Amino acid sequence: MFIKGVGMTKFGIQEDPSVQLVYEAATEALDDSDISMNDVDAIVLSNMDIRSNGERQRHSASMISSLFQKKMPIIAVPAGCAGGGTALWTAMNFYKNSSYKNMLVIGFERPIANTSKRVTDEILMGGERIYEQTEGLNFPAQNALVAQQYMLKYGATMDDLALVAFKNHKNAFLNPKARFYKKKVTLEEIKNSPIYASPLRLFDCSITCNGAAALVLSKEESDVEVIGSAQESDFLAPFEREDLTSWHSTVKSAEEAYKQANITPNDIDIAEIHDAFTSVELISYEDLGFCGKGEGKELIRKGYTNLDGKMPVNTSGGLKAKGHPISATGISQIYELTKQIRKQAGDRQVSNVNYALAQNIGGAGSTVTVHILKKAK
Amino acid sequence: MIIRWVCETCNKRWIYPIEKCIYCKGVITKQKGTKLKVIGITKVNIPSPMHPIVPYNVLLLQDEHGNRLPKKTMNDYNIGEDYIEKIAKTNDAVAIVKVKYDIYEAIKEAIGLLKGFEFDSKDKILIKPSIVTAAYSYQAVNTNPDFIDALIRVLFDFGIKKENIIVAEQALIGSDSKDAASKAGNLDICKKYGIEFMDISKGPFKEMEIDDYKFNVFKEALNRKIINCPIMKSNFQLGISGAVENLSRLVDEQTQRNMYFDDITITLPKLVKSLENIFTIADATNGMQAQGPLALGEPAFLNLVLAGKNIYNLDTTFSEITMLPLTRWIGIPAIEKKNLEVIGNSMESLKYPLKQANPNDNGHPDIKIIDGKACPACLNIMNNITTRLVGLRGDEITIAIGAHIKESELSNKDRLVILGDCAIKSLAKTNIASAAKIDEKTDSVEQVLLMKKLLTTKGTPKITPVDKVKSKMKKLLSKVM
Numbered sequence: 023m024f025i026k027g028v029g030m031t032k033f034g035i036q037e038d039p040s041v042q043l044v045y046e047a048a049t050e051a052l053d054d055s056d057i058s059m060n061d062v063d064a065i066v067l068s069n070m071d072i073r074s075n076g077e078r079q080r081h082s083a084s085m086i087s088s089l090f091q092k093k094m095p096i097i098a099v100p101a102g103c104a105g106g107g108t109a110l111w112t113a114m115n116f117y118k119n120s121s122y123k124n125m126l127v128i129g130f131e132r133p134i135a136n137t138s139k140r141v142t143d144e145i146l147m148g149g150e151r152i153y154e155q156t157e158g159l160n161f162p163a164q165n166a167l168v169a170q171q172y173m174l175k176y177g178a179t180m181d182d183l184a185l186v187a188f189k190n191h192k193n194a195f196l197n198p199k200a201r202f203y204k205k206k207v208t209l210e211e212i213k214n215s216p217i218y219a220s221p222l223r224l225f226d227c228s229i230t231c232n233g234a235a236a237l238v239l240s241k242e243e244s245d246v247e248v249i250g251s252a253q254e255s256d257f258l259a260p261f262e263r264e265d266l267t268s269w270h271s272t273v274k275s276a277e278e279a280y281k282q283a284n285i286t287p288n289d290i291d292i293a294e295i296h297d298a299f300t301s302v303e304l305i306s307y308e309d310l311g312f313c314g315k316g317e318g319k320e321l322i323r324k325g326y327t328n329l330d331g332k333m334p335v336n337t338s339g340g341l342k343a344k345g346h347p348i349s350a351t352g353i354s355q356i357y358e359l360t361k362q363i364r365k366q367a368g369d370r371q372v373s374n375v376n377y378a379l380a381q382n383i384g385g386a387g388s389t390v391t392v393h394i395l396k397k398a399k
Numbered sequence: 400m401i402i403r404w405v406c407e408t409c410n411k412r413w414i415y416p417i418e419k420c421i422y423c424k425g426v427i428t429k430q431k432g433t434k435l436k437v438i439g440i441t442k443v444n445i446p447s448p449m450h451p452i453v454p455y456n457v458l459l460l461q462d463e464h465g466n467r468l469p470k471k472t473m474n475d476y477n478i479g480e481d482y483i484e485k486i487a488k489t490n491d492a493v494a495i496v497k498v499k500y501d502i503y504e505a506i507k508e509a510i511g512l513l514k515g516f517e518f519d520s521k522d523k524i525l526i527k528p529s530i531v532t533a534a535y536s537y538q539a540v541n542t543n544p545d546f547i548d549a550l551i552r553v554l555f556d557f558g559i560k561k562e563n564i565i566v567a568e569q570a571l572i573g574s575d576s577k578d579a580a581s582k583a584g585n586l587d588i589c590k591k592y593g594i595e596f597m598d599i600s601k602g603p604f605k606e607m608e609i610d611d612y613k614f615n616v617f618k619e620a621l622n623r624k625i626i627n628c629p630i631m632k633s634n635f636q637l638g639i640s641g642a643v644e645n646l647s648r649l650v651d652e653q654t655q656r657n658m659y660f661d662d663i664t665i666t667l668p669k670l671v672k673s674l675e676n677i678f679t680i681a682d683a684t685n686g687m688q689a690q691g692p693l694a695l696g697e698p699a700f701l702n703l704v705l706a707g708k709n710i711y712n713l714d715t716t717f718s719e720i721t722m723l724p725l726t727r728w729i730g731i732p733a734i735e736k737k738n739l740e741v742i743g744n745s746m747e748s749l750k751y752p753l754k755q756a757n758p759n760d761n762g763h764p765d766i767k768i769i770d771g772k773a774c775p776a777c778l779n780i781m782n783n784i785t786t787r788l789v790g791l792r793g794d795e796i797t798i799a800i801g802a803h804i805k806e807s808e809l810s811n812k813d814r815l816v817i818l819g820d821c822a823i824k825s826l827a828k829t830n831i832a833s834a835a836k837i838d839e840k841t842d843s844v845e846q847v848l849l850m851k852k853l854l855t856t857k858g859t860p861k862i863t864p865v866d867k868v869k870s871k872m873k874k875l876l877s878k879v880m
Contacts, residue, residue, distance in 0.1 A: 139446065139447060139448050140448070142445065142446075142447040142448075143447055143448045143449070146447055146449070150414075152497075152498075152499055152500055152702060153414060153468065153469060153499065154469060155449065156449070156471075156497055156702055157457055157469045157470055157471040157497075158443055158447075158449070158450040158455055158457055158471040158748075159457050159469045159471075160443070160445060160447055160450075162443070162445060163441050163443045163457050164469075166441040166443075167439045167440075167441050167457065167459050167469070170439050170440075170441065171438075171439055171459075174478075216444065217442070217444055218443070218444055218445050219441045219442070219443045219444065219445065219457075220440075220441050220442045221441075222441075259414065261459060261467040261468060261469055262414055262467070
C-alpha cells in the first residue's frame with residue numbers, strides 16, 4: 023500500500039471548528055495526491071469526541087459524509103492518542119479484503135476550547151477510572167511513576183529528559199506546521215521549568231493543541247510505500263503490568279512491523295516517536311530496538327537521535343513541540359515521514375531517508391501502532 | 400489493601416470483579432494483599448477538577464503478591480517505606496474508603512478501620528436506607544441497591560440471620576414507600592435475601608418525650624441496632640442530606656411535620672438522643688449534587704463509603720471533602736475540623752467541590768423560592784411542580800413554603816404563591832396577599848396545572864372543572880400505560 027498524498031493543518035490553538043480543520047487537511051492530502059474526492063472509495067477517521075469543546079458531535083462518520091458531500095463507507099476508530107495510527111492500521115487491513123483503490127485516513131481533534139481544568143479532565147478520562155482517576159493519577163503523574171522506575175532501574179537522569187525536550191524543540195523551530203515553530207526554547211528554560219509531577223517538569227510534557235491530519239492511502243504505486251503496519255494493545259493501567267519500564271505493546275507491534283517490512287531496527291533512517299512525555303521517547307528507543315535495555319539515555323547523550331545524528335528522531339518536533347492534537351497525532355507523524363522521504367522537509371530535511379518508522383501510543387503504552395514507510399521510487 | 404480477582408486454575412488475574420475465568424472457566428477467588436510497600440512516588444502540582452488541591456502525592460504501592468496500586472495521599476513517603484493503614488483511635492472516628500468496584504469489600508474495610516463497633520451474630524438489625532421517592536437510585540436521594548446488597552452480605556458474614564434483619568424506610572410524605580423502594584431497586588434486594596422491608600409510615604410507633612419534645616418513634620428503631628445508610632447529597636436547607644437527616648424519617652408523618660414546623664435544626668438532635676445504637680455506613684458510591692432529586696440533581700459518582708458511630712462527625716467530614724455548607728444543629732457543639740479523626744483517606748486528599756443545592760436553581764428563571772424551613776411534604780410538592788414545568792418561562796412568581804417565613808421576606812412580591820399547609824397556616828394571620836394558595840390536599844396534577852397558569856397568564860387563575868377532568872384523564876392514562 024502506498025501513501026499517495028498527505029496534508030495537515032498547523033497544530034495550534036485555532037478556533038476553527040473540527041469540520042474546517044478536517045476539510046483543510048483532507049484538501050491538502052488530496053491535492054498532494056493529485057486525485058479528487060470522487061476517487062476516494064472509503065474513509066477511516068479517528069477522533070475522541072471531546073465533550074468540553076462545545077461541538078457535541080458524536081456521530082463523526084456521518085458528519086464527515088456531510089462535510090465531503092459524499093456517500094460511501096466511513097468508519098470511525100477512536101483509540102485515544104493512538105487514534106491516528108489505529109485509523110491507518112485499520113485502513114491497511116480493510117484493503118486486504120476490499121476492492122478499494124483509494125482511502126482517505128483522517129485524524130482530528132479540537133480539545134483546546136475550554137478551561138485548562140476541563141481539558142485536563144478530558145485527557146484524564148483516558149486513564150483507568152476507579153484505580154487511577156480517583157487517585158489523582160493524571161497522565162503526567164502516571165508517566166512520572168513510570169519515568170521514576172525507569173530512572174531508578176537504568177540510571178537515566180532528569181538532564182537526559184531535558185535533552186529529549188531540547189532536541190524536539192529545536193526541530194519544531196524549523197517546522198512551519200508546529201506549535202513551537204520559530205519559538206526558541208533553551209536548555210536552561212527546560213531545566214528550570216516547574217515540576218508538574220516529579221520527576222517530570224513542564225517541558226517534559228507534550229503540548230495539547232487543535233489540529234487535523236489526513237493521508238491518501240492507495241493501491242496505486244507512489245513514492246512512499248507502507249511496508250509494515252502493526253497494532254497491539256496492553257492493559258489500561260501501567261501498574262497492572264509486569265514491567266513498568268518496557269511497554270509490551272511497543273515491543274510487540276514493532277516486532278510485527280519489522281517482520282512485515284523484512285527489515286531490522288538498524289535499517290531505520292528516521293523515526294517519529296510518540297514523545298507524549300520525554301521519558302516515553304527514551305523508553306521507546308529501547309522498545310523499538312534502536313538500542314538495548316537501559317541504553318536509551320546513551321542515544322540522547324551522544325546526539326544519535328538529533329537532526330544531524332545517525333538516526334534522527336522527531337524531526338517534526340514531536341508531540342513535545344509540534345503539538346499533540348490527540349487523534350491527529352498519528353497521521354501527522356506519517357505526514358512528516360512522507361515529507362522527509364520525498365525530500366520536502368525544508369530546513370529540517372534529513373539526507374537519504376529510505377526507511378522511516380512511526381510509533382503512535384494511546385495511554386501509557388495501552389495501545390500502540392508502529393508503521394514502517396519505505397522510499398518507493 | 401490491594402485486591403485482585405484470580406483464577407484458581409490458570410492463575411490469570413484481574414483488577415475487576417470477575418465471577419468466572421473467561422479462559423478456563425475456573426473459579427475466581429479474591430487475592431488480598433495487606434503488606435504494602437512504597438515502590439514509587441510522584442508529587443503532583445497540576446490541579447484538575449477532581450483533584451483541585453495541589454501538591455499531592457501519588458504512591459505506587461506493591462503488596463506481598465507483587466500486585467500494585469496507585470494511592471493518593473497528602474503525606475510524604477520514601478521509596479522502600481512500608482505503607483500501613485492506620486486504625487481508629489477513638490469511637491468518634493470517621494472511616495472513608497474508596498470503592499474499587501467492590502462495595503462489599505469497601506464496607507468491610509470501613510468497619511475494620513473503626514474502633515468499638517462490633518456485630519454479634521445475635522444482633523437484631525434495622526437497616527435504614529434513604530429512599531425518598533419512586534426513582535432509580537442515581538436519580539434521587541435513594542440508596543444504591545448494590546450498596547444494600549453488599550451490606551446484607553457483610554452482616555451475614557458476621558453470622559447475623561436474615562430473620563434478625565429488617566430494611567425500614569418511609570418515602571417523603573405524599574409518596575408511597577413500597578413504590579419508592581421498588582423503583583429504587585431495594586425491594587428486590589430484600590426479596591433476594593428473604594429480608595422484610597418495613598414501611599415506617601405504617602408504624603407501630605412509641606410516643607416518647609425527649610427534652611420536652613414529643614416524638615412518635617418507630618418502635619423497631621428502639622429495639623434494634625440501626626445501620627444508618629444515607630446517600631450523601633447536597634441539600635438546600637441543611638447543606639447536605641446525610642447521616643443526621645436520614646434519621647428524621649424514623650418517626651410518623653405528623654411528628655415529621657411538627658419537627659420541621661418547630662425547626663428541624665432544634666428537633667432532630669433531640670430525636671437522635673432517643674436512638675442509642677446507631678452505626679452509619681453512608682452510601683457515597685454515587686452520591687448526588689445540586690438541586691435534586693430528579694430533574695435538577697445529578698449523581699456525583701464519588702465512589703466512596705463513609706462509616707462511623709458519630710453521625711455529626713460523619714456529616715462534617717462529608718461537608719469538608721465536598722465543600723458543601725453544613726447546617727448548625729442546635730444543642731450540638733460545633734465540630735472543629737482539627738478535632739475530626741478521619742481514617743482510610745484524608746479529607747484533604749479527597750476534597751472535590753460538589754454543586755450546592757439551591758431551590759432557585761429550579762429550571763425556571765421566573766420562579767423564585769422563599770423557604771421557611773419547609774417540611775418534606777411541602778418540599779415534595781415544590782419539587783414535583785418545578786420539575787414538571789422545567790423550562791417554562793413567564794412572569795416572575797414567588798413561591799413561599801414552610802412555616803418559618805418572615806412577613807418582611809414577602810413584601811413587594813406581586814405574584815406570590817403560598818404553597819403547602821405549613822406556609823398557609825403560618826401566614827394565615829398576616830395581611831399578605833397572594834395570587835394563589837396551594838394546599839397539600841389539592842390533586843398533584845391540578846397543582847401543576849395551576850402553577851402553569853400562574854406562570855403564563857396574568858391575574859389570579861383558578862382550577863376549573865376542565866382542569867379537574869384533565870387531571871382525572873391523566874391519572875387514568877398513567878394507570879393504563
